[in-house]
Amino acid sequence: xxxxxxxxxxxxxxxxxxxxxxxxxxxxxxxxxxxxxxxxxxxxxxxxxxxxxxxxxxxxxxxxxxxxxxxxxxxxxxxxxxxxxxxxxxxxxxxxxxxxxxxxxxxxxxxxxxxxxxxxxxxxxxxxxxxxxxxxxxxxxxxxxxxxxxxxxxxxxxxxxxxxxxxxxxxxxxxxxxxxxxxxxxxxxxxxxxxxxxxxxxxxxxxxxxxxxxxxxxxxxxxxxxxxx
Amino acid sequence: xxxxxxxxxxxxxxxxxxxxxxxxxxxxxxxxxxxxxxxxxxxxxxxxxxxxxxxxxxxxxxxxxxxxxxxxxxxxxxxxxxxxxxxxxxxxxxxxxxxxxxxxxxxxxxxxxxxxxxxxxxxxxxxxxxxxxxxxxxxxxxxxxxxxxxxxxxxxxxxxxxxxxxxxxxxxxxxxxxxxxxxxxxxxxxxxxxxxxxxxxxxxxxxxxxxxxxxxxxxxxxxxxxxxx
Amino acid sequence: xxxxxxxxxxxxxxxxxxxxxxxxxxxxxxxxxxxxxxxxxxxxxxxxxxxxxxxxxxxxxxxxxxxxxxxxxxxxxxxxxxxxxxxxxxxxxxxxxxxxxxxxxxxxxxxxxxxxxxxxxxxxxxxxxxxxxxxxxxxxxxxxxxxxxxxxxxxxxxxxxxxxxxxxxxxxxxxxxxxxxxxxxxxxxxxxxxxxxxxxxxxxxxxxxxxxxxxx
Amino acid sequence: xxxxxxxxxxxxxxxxxxxxxxxxxxxxxxxxxxxxxxxxxxxxxxxxxxxxxxxxxxxxxxxxxxxxxxxxxxxxxxxxxxxxxxxxxxxxxxxxxxxxxxxxxxxxxxxxxxxxxxxxxxxxxxxxxxxxxxxxxxxxxxxxxxxxxxxxxxxxxxxxxxxxxxxxxxxxxxxxxxxxxxxxxxxxxxxxxxxxxxxxxxxxxxxxxxxxxxxx
Numbered sequence: 001x002x003x004x005x006x007x008x009x010x011x012x013x014x015x016x017x018x019x020x021x022x023x024x025x026x027x028x029x030x031x032x033x034x035x036x037x038x039x040x041x042x043x044x045x046x047x048x049x050x051x052x053x054x055x056x057x058x059x060x061x062x063x064x065x066x067x068x069x070x071x072x073x074x075x076x077x078x079x080x081x082x083x084x085x086x087x088x089x090x091x092x093x094x095x096x097x098x099x100x101x102x103x104x105x106x107x108x109x110x111x112x113x114x115x116x117x118x119x120x121x122x123x124x125x126x127x128x129x130x131x132x133x134x135x136x137x138x139x140x141x142x143x144x145x146x147x148x149x150x151x152x153x154x155x156x157x158x159x160x161x162x163x164x165x166x167x168x169x170x171x172x173x174x175x176x177x178x179x180x181x182x183x184x185x186x187x188x189x190x191x192x193x194x195x196x197x198x199x200x201x202x203x204x205x206x207x208x209x210x211x212x213x214x215x216x217x218x219x220x221x222x223x224x225x226x227x228x229x
Numbered sequence: 230x231x232x233x234x235x236x237x238x239x240x241x242x243x244x245x246x247x248x249x250x251x252x253x254x255x256x257x258x259x260x261x262x263x264x265x266x267x268x269x270x271x272x273x274x275x276x277x278x279x280x281x282x283x284x285x286x287x288x289x290x291x292x293x294x295x296x297x298x299x300x301x302x303x304x305x306x307x308x309x310x311x312x313x314x315x316x317x318x319x320x321x322x323x324x325x326x327x328x329x330x331x332x333x334x335x336x337x338x339x340x341x342x343x344x345x346x347x348x349x350x351x352x353x354x355x356x357x358x359x360x361x362x363x364x365x366x367x368x369x370x371x372x373x374x375x376x377x378x379x380x381x382x383x384x385x386x387x388x389x390x391x392x393x394x395x396x397x398x399x400x401x402x403x404x405x406x407x408x409x410x411x412x413x414x415x416x417x418x419x420x421x422x423x424x425x426x427x428x429x430x431x432x433x434x435x436x437x438x439x440x441x442x443x444x445x446x447x448x449x450x451x452x453x454x455x456x457x458x
Numbered sequence: 459x460x461x462x463x464x465x466x467x468x469x470x471x472x473x474x475x476x477x478x479x480x481x482x483x484x485x486x487x488x489x490x491x492x493x494x495x496x497x498x499x500x501x502x503x504x505x506x507x508x509x510x511x512x513x514x515x516x517x518x519x520x521x522x523x524x525x526x527x528x529x530x531x532x533x534x535x536x537x538x539x540x541x542x543x544x545x546x547x548x549x550x551x552x553x554x555x556x557x558x559x560x561x562x563x564x565x566x567x568x569x570x571x572x573x574x575x576x577x578x579x580x581x582x583x584x585x586x587x588x589x590x591x592x593x594x595x596x597x598x599x600x601x602x603x604x605x606x607x608x609x610x611x612x613x614x615x616x617x618x619x620x621x622x623x624x625x626x627x628x629x630x631x632x633x634x635x636x637x638x639x640x641x642x643x644x645x646x647x648x649x650x651x652x653x654x655x656x657x658x659x660x661x662x663x664x665x666x667x668x669x670x671x672x673x674x
Numbered sequence: 675x676x677x678x679x680x681x682x683x684x685x686x687x688x689x690x691x692x693x694x695x696x697x698x699x700x701x702x703x704x705x706x707x708x709x710x711x712x713x714x715x716x717x718x719x720x721x722x723x724x725x726x727x728x729x730x731x732x733x734x735x736x737x738x739x740x741x742x743x744x745x746x747x748x749x750x751x752x753x754x755x756x757x758x759x760x761x762x763x764x765x766x767x768x769x770x771x772x773x774x775x776x777x778x779x780x781x782x783x784x785x786x787x788x789x790x791x792x793x794x795x796x797x798x799x800x801x802x803x804x805x806x807x808x809x810x811x812x813x814x815x816x817x818x819x820x821x822x823x824x825x826x827x828x829x830x831x832x833x834x835x836x837x838x839x840x841x842x843x844x845x846x847x848x849x850x851x852x853x854x855x856x857x858x859x860x861x862x863x864x865x866x867x868x869x870x871x872x873x874x875x876x877x878x879x880x881x882x883x884x885x886x887x888x889x890x
Contacts, residue, residue, distance in 0.1 A: 018459070020665040040459065040619075042665050046773065047699040047725075048843040050663045051619075063702065064830075064844040070700035070729075070753075075842070077653035078619035080660035083840075083877075084699070084725070084847045085569075085781050088774030092570035092794060093637060095666060116799075122761075122770075123752025124726070125800065130774035133794045134570050163797040247675070249881040269675065269835075271881050275557065276483040276509075277627040279879045280835075292486065293614075293628040299484035299513075299537075304626070306869035307835035309876035312624075312661075313483070313509070313631045314565050314785075317558030321578060321786035322853060324882060345583075351545075351554075352536025353510070354584065359558035362578045363786050392581040562787070571778070572807070572814035575788030591788070591807065593816070598788035600809070625874060658841060659875070 001216070003143055003172035006189055009034045009216040011100055011141045011170050015041050016228040017221060019097035020090065022046060022131055025069045028100040028141050038221040042078075044096060046087050046127045051079030068127065091127065092134035099135035101128060103142040103169070105156045108203045110165035110178025112140055113158035125161070132162040144171035150202045152176065152183070173197050175214060182206055187214045230445070232372055232401035235418055238263045238445040240329055240370045240399050244270050245457040246450060248326035249319065251275060251360055254298045257329040257370050267450040271307075273325060275316050275356045280308030297356065320356065321363035328364035330357060332371040332398070334385045337432045339394035339407025341369055342387035354390070361391040373400035379431045381405065381412070402426050404443060411435055416443045459652075460620040460664065462672045465495035468643050471669070472496065472608055475503040479564065479606035479635040483509045484537065485517030487628030489612040489645035491671060493517070497524040507564070507606055509557065509631055510534040511541035522550070531604065533557040554584070559601050561634055567603035568637025574601040609639035613662070616646035620664030621655050629661070636662045645671040675868075676836040676880065678888045681711035684859050687885070688712065688824055693721040695780065695822035695851040700726055700753065701733030703844030705828040705861035707887060709733070713740040723780070723822055725773065725847055726750040727757035741765070747820065749773040770800070775817050777850055783821035784853025790817040825855035829878070832862035836880030837871050845877070852878045861887040 001009075004027055012034035015021055022044045023029050032054075035041050043052045045067040052067060053074035061072035082090070090096055105113040112132055115125045132138050145151060152169065168186075169176040174197045175187035184206045188197060190213050198205060219227070230238075233256055241263035244250055251273045252258050261283075264270050272281045274296045281296060282303035290301035311319070319325055334342040341361055344354040361367050374380060381398065397415075398405040403426045404416035413435045417426060419442050427434060448456070469492070472478070482488025496504075497520055506527050511534070512519030519538045521527050527544075531553040535541040544550040555563070562574040575598040579585050589600040611632040613622035622644060624632055636642050644667050685708070688694070698704025712720075713736055722743050727750070728735030735754045737743050743760075747769040751757040760766040771779070778790040791814040795801050805816040827848040829838035838860060840848055852858050860883050 018665075020663075042619075042663075045843065047702070048846050049657065050665060051657070062842070064842040066700070066702050066843050068699070070702065075657050078617060078621060078664060079657040080621055080663040081657040081840070081842050081845055082663060083845045083849050084773065084777040085850050086663075088777050089565075089569035089637060090663070090665075092774050092792070093568045094570060095568075095637070122758065124748065124750035124770045125772050125795075126726075126750040126752075127773040129772040129794045129798065129800065133796075134774075159799045161798065162794070164793075247881075249879075271835075271879075274627065276486070277630050278873065279881060280873070291626070293626040295484070295486050295627050297483070299486065304873050307833060307837060307880060308873040309837055309879040310624070310626050310629055310873045311879060312629045312633050313557065313561040314634050315879075317561050318781075318785035318853060319879070319881075321558050321576070322784045323786060324784075324853070351542065353532065353534035353554045354556050354579075355510075355534040355536075356557040358556040358578045358582065358584065362580075363558075388583045390582065391578070393577075562785075569778075570793065572791030572793075572809055572812070575791070577786065577788075589809075593788055593805075593818070596788070602809070623874070629874075658839070658845075 004030065006172045006216060007141050007170055010175065010214050011139055013215065013219050014098065014139055016097055017224050020044055020050065020095060022091065022096050022099040022135065024101040027102055031100055034218050036218060039224050044090065045073065046091065048082050048084065048087055049075060049079060050082060051076045088130050091130045094134060094136055096135040098137040098139055099131040100139045100141050101131060103140040103151060105151050105153050105158050106140055106166060106169050107153050107156045108182050111156055111163065112161050112166050113156040115161050116159050118159065128161050133164050137167040140166050140169045142171060144173040144200050150200055152201045152203045154203050173200060176205065185211055187212055189214050233259065235401045235445060236370050236399055239404065239443050240368055242444065242448050243327065243368055245326055246453050249273055249279065249324060251320065251325050251328040251364065253330040256331055260329055263447050265447060268453050273319065274302065275320065277311050277313065277316055278304060278308060279311060280305045317359050320359045323363060323365055325364040327366040327368055328360040329368045329370050330360060332369040332380060334380050334382050334387050335369055335395065335398050336382050336385045337411050340385055340392065341390050341395050342385040344390050345388050357390050362393050366396040369395050369398045371400060373402040373429050379429055381430045381432045383432050402429060405434065414440055416441055418443050459618045460667055460670050462649060462670045465491040465671055468492050468669060468671060469495040469499040472501065474501055476607045477505040479507045479609045479639055480518055481611040481630065481632035481635055482517050483627065483630040485512045487612045487630050487632055488517045489610050491674065492610045492643060492645050493520050497521060497526065501526050503528045505529040507531045507604060511538035513537050514540045531555060533560055561631065563601050563604035564634045564638040567605035571603060573603055576601060606639040609635040609642045611635055611642065611644050613644050613646040615655055616644055616649050616670050617652045617655050618649065619652050620667030621660040622662040622667065623655060623659055624661050633662050636666045642667045643669045675834045676883055676886050678865060678886045681707040681887055684708050684885060684887060685711040685715040685717065688717065690717055691719040692823045695723045695825045695855055696734055697827040697846065697848035697851055698724065698733050699843065699846040701728045703828045703846050703848055704733045705826050708826045708859060708861050709736050713737060713742060717742055719744045721745040723747045723820060727754035729753050730756045747771060749776055777847065779817050779820035780850045780854040783819035787819060789819055792817060822855040823857065825851040825858045827851055827858065827860050829860050829862040831871055832860055832865050832886050833868045833871050834865065835868050836883030837876040838878040838883065839871060839875055840877050849878050852882045858883045859885045
């Protein structure tokens with residue numbers, strides 16, 4: 001299982017049955033592969049649809065049905081079209097239960113930088129600032145390090161996406177929860193020892209006595225409902 | 230021709246072809262009788278429809294199609310349903326070309342009081358404050374006096390509906406325009422002499438040398454288009 | 459999938475003293491069966507946000523008539539003398555707000571905004587004691603967001619995902635209130651299978667709705 | 675009744691230097707024929723408000739590619755290297771804004787509001803130099819209304835009254851922009867007779883629309 005799959009599988013287990021979820025472009029998009037249809041998770045694409053499904057078969061694409069990156073998608077039964085004001089009203093008004101986004105850096109305050117590298121990459125924030133500020137839960141799904149450089153740092157050096165503290169950080173090594181008392185190591189990836197995680201993290205990280213291994217199986221509706229209750 | 234008909238006929242001539250117009254409940258509602266269909270004036274009812282038509286024949290009423298007073302109406306071809314936020318967005322955003330409203334008092338500043346008589350009648354402002362503040366043109370359609378007491382006064386004694394200066398006052402005696410220099414008498418009703426208007430008005434009113442008589446015929450599309458141009 | 463419950467079961471969910479946003483405009487588009495169930499259950503002390511006080515014993519007026527409302531936030535009470543009487547008797551507090559302001563205040567709560575900057579009511583007695591914010595030399599009246607514990611709304615169709623459509627002037631405040639409450643209970647005229655309402659016809663996405671009321 | 679004109683005639687209405695709000699999201703729901711006509715007419719110095727810079731030579735990117743834009747107010751330029759280049763070269767000013775803020779700023783202009791109070795971007799570099807308004811001890815970022823001279827929008831259907839419907843994700847900013855400009859020009863996929871679009875299906879009332887673009 002590669003790093004991406006570990007992250008996507010673990011994040012998928014965070015999603016609640018029947019909830020509204022927004023997945024960022026890239027790594028987060030792949031999370032939906034590990035969310036079975038029976039969970040009735042509604043994926044929002046912020047360009048204007050709730051109930052987004054996979055890319056349709058070749059030749060059945062429609063130029064009016066795309067995701068936020070412009071890629072073709074489908075509409076699942078029960079889908080709804082929304083304009084940009086409603087779409088971001090759902091995001092900013094706390095109606096999106098969870099958003100899954102990539103990260104460049106997360107720090108000991110749980111603050112996220114993921115939209116700009118000054119002087120180098122200025123793509124614009126798109127909907128990222130709205131999502132990180134407004135979603136009920138913000139899950140950062142990213143590789144633990146970038147070219148060997150830790151991404152979980154004492155203090156973000158890149159411009160923040162929001163002052164808001166994210167809910168959870170999921171990497172191919174660990175699940176880390178930002179709390180009032182700082183970052184807490186909640187889970188480690190299968191076969192990964194705590195020391196490896198600490199070595200690859202420059203932020204101070206609290207390590208409880210017992211750190212369980214991540215479960216990476218796909219949750220059934222029954223399991224997901226029990227976990228949400 | 231009674232007082233109401235004079236007012237309604239004269240106000241009807243103010244409405245522009247193809248424009249969005251909001252008529253208040255009561256006297257203003259009757260203005261639509263003197264606006265021929267060929268003008269394509271779109272009447273908004275602020276409870277949620279543009280393109281409101283007359284009450285349907287008995288037995289063809291629908292409980293989901295009413296005006297702001299709860300009376301049954303019809304939908305003309307090209308009608309559109311809107312929710313309350315859009316409806317008042319049209320009003321407050323200056324998209325309503327004209328509103329016609331009744332008045333309790335109008336004063337030398339052109340300010341209108343029409344929603345409350347403290348200690349006596351507190352019905353609530355409904356949409357009146359929004360309409361007077363937001364419509365592009367505000368036409369006050371009212372009887373010149375109430376039980377002999379002038380309603381066009383130096384300074385409103387009743388609470389204002391808005392700080393905004395209304396566009397035009399139409400009564401059964403006169404058409405009066407509030408301007409930077411105060412109230413100006415623009416027209417007199419057929420057979421009415423200027424002195425009668427001045428006697429029935431406690432506000433200072435500027436009387437130009439020549440005050441034409443109101444025209445009360447129903448405007449054709451051709452006339453209305455020429456007037457609007 | 460959303461549970462379809464009886465109006466009585468809905469009333470059981472709603473405690474005395476709750477803040478209710480109730481859809482409708484003079485009773486048109488009001489969820490009458492939920493209102494009736496609240497009256498029958500003898501609930502009390504509600505704060506009710508709505509367009510108007512309805513008519514005596516109709517629409518929101520039915521709750522007023524049952525003395526179930528301690529505070530009413532509406533734009534109009536003119537067609538309900540009972541509401542006027544309870545206001546004068548000091549039994550019920552009435553907060554009047556311009557219709558457009560009310561719509562924007564509810565929307566602001568639902569959309570995560572800090573409030574509304576409007577010209578409506580600026581400088582009138584309605585603005586007394588309220589904050590005025592100057593922007594580039596221009597004055598705007600500040601009105602805070604308005605949020606409810608429960609939105610009680612009406613729709614035309616619903617599907618079991620909770621997607622809603624509205625019909626004609628029964629739309630009014632219903633879609634706005636659906637965004638502005640912790641729990642949304644909808645009384646649809648008809649519940650249809652999932653997939654029957656085209657995505658472009660949905661006016662309120664199902665994710666906003668918590669409960670549907672069963673057909674009578 | 676609204677006049678149906680050619681894209682060329684529409685371009686004639688729009689002077690150099692105008693502020694344009696252009697619908698679409700990565701070119702989906704953008705009025706491509708109007709954009710093409712503006713490029714062909716050699717118009718210059720536009721301020722363009724939109725979701726994004728499109729792709730090179732597609733969507734709003736087509737105007738950027740033609741060097742017709744002097745200022746771009748968008749949330750994203752990441753998929754258009756040409757926009758990045760013109761920004762770095764100082765040929766084009768780019769004002770980045772969060773997507774949700776952009777939507778609310780346009781809406782505020784169309785709805786007669788004094789601006790937007792939001793948490794989005796508060797305390798970030800995007801908020802530098804911007805006004806923060808404290809309400810009940812809580813800080814909110816103030817963002818001003820955003821209005822255009824012309825809204826150039828796409829729709830699915832239109833009737834000759836100007837009523838519009840949108841389809842799926844081609845909706846995006848189009849209905850919001852239709853409220854936020856002095857002149858609204860819509861490029862529908864299809865123009866149908868008046869009375870064919872049911873009142874409940876209309877998403878933009880015709881009174882907002884000034885011109886329709888004829889079918890190709």
